[in-house]
Amino acid sequence: APPRRAACSNGRTASDAACCVWFDVLDDIQENLFDNAECGEDVHEGSCDQSLRLTFHDAIGFSKNLTAHGQFGGGGADGSIMAFAQIETNFHANVGVDEIVETQRPFALKHNVAFGDFIQFAGAVGVSNCAGGPRLQFLAGRSNISQPSPDLLVPEPSDAADKIFARMEDAGFSIIDTVDLLASHTVAAQDKVDASIPGTPFDSTPSTFDAQFFVETLLNGTLFPGNGSNVGEVLSPLHGEFRLQSDFEIARDSRSACEWQSFITDHTKMVTKFESVMKRLATVGHNPNSLTDCSEVIPVPKAVTLPPPTLPAGQTLGDVQGACAATPFPRLSTAPGPATSVAPVPPS
Ligand code: HEM
C-alpha cells in the first residue's frame, strides 16, 4: 500500500503532518515577501537574494576550534541571528543583514515556526524563484532555543583567501565546498561595501542562476563602479558591476581556480553542487537525521534553457585572467554590440 499522507490545508497533502505548516508559510512568503515569486526584484528590496545571504550568515556562526578550546562555538543554522539580532546584526560582517532579519521575523512569528527553520526555508524558496536555479532540500524541526553566535565567524570580503578558507574549514567546509557555495553570488548584489551604489550586482545577470558570475570574476578589472576603492572591493571589469576582493582572490587561487572555472561549461554541475553543499550549510550544528524532510514544499524552479555563458560585449579572451593550470579557459564567444553598463538591482 502507498504510504498514508497527512492532509494539510487547501486540499494539499504531505508526507509528514509536520510539513503542512510550511505550505502555509510558502503561500504567505511567495506573495508577501517575494512579490509573487520573483527572483531578485521585490517589494522588499531583493528579499530573495537577501534571504539566500541570510542562510549563510546564520549557519556560519559555528566553530569547531572554539569548541575545542572549551568555548561556545555557536549553534550554526539555529536562528540565532534572528533571536539575537541586536547582537549578531551588529557584527561588522553582518552589515545590512538587519533589514532582512526584521522583514522575515513577523512571518516566522505569525506561523509559529522556529527561526532557524524559517531562515533556511525562505532562502530555499527565494532561490527557487530564480531562472535556472536550484531546488534546495528543506528539513524542518530545529529547536527555537539558541544562543548568540560569537563574533568574527562570518567571512569579510576584505579577508584573504587563506583566512576565508581556514574559517570555512573550521565550520566544516572545504575549499571546493566554498567555491560551490559562492554560486550564490550569481544572484547577488552589494548595498553596503560601497553605500553610494546600492543594488550593484556581482555579475551582469543577477536575476538568473547562471554561470556568468564565474566568467566575469575572471575578467581583468579596470574600474570602480562607484565612489572609488572601498574596503573589500577591487577593480571591476564592467560599468555597473561590483567585484568583491574575496571573489577575485578565490577565482584566482590555485586551490580553487579549477572548480571555479569548471562551472562555466557545466551549469548542471554548478546547480547540483550548490544543492549538495547547501544541504550541509542548512544543517550546520544539527543532526539532519533528527529533522523532518519537508523538501516537497519547496517549489520546482521553472525549467528554462539558459543562454550559454558569454564574454560581455567589448571583452575578448585576452581580457580573461584564467587561473586553472590544468585546463585552459573555455573558448567563449563575445556578446554582440558595444560595451554596455550593468543595470542595478532595484533599490529599497
Ligand atoms: C565565502 C565568503 C563570502 C563573503 C566574503 C561574502 C561577502 C558578501 C558581501 C560583502 C556581500 C554584499 C553585502 C552588501 O553590501 O549588501 C554579499 C552579498 C551576498 N552574498 Fe555573500 N559572501 C560570501 C559567501 C556567501 C555564501 C556562502 C552565500 C550563500 C550561500 C552568499 C550569498 C550572498 C547573497 C545572496 C548576496 C546578495 C545579497 C543581496 O543581493 O541583497 N555569500 N556577500
Ligand SMILES: [Ca+2]
Ligand atoms: Ca547571474
Ligand SMILES: [Mn+2]
Ligand atoms: Mn546561527
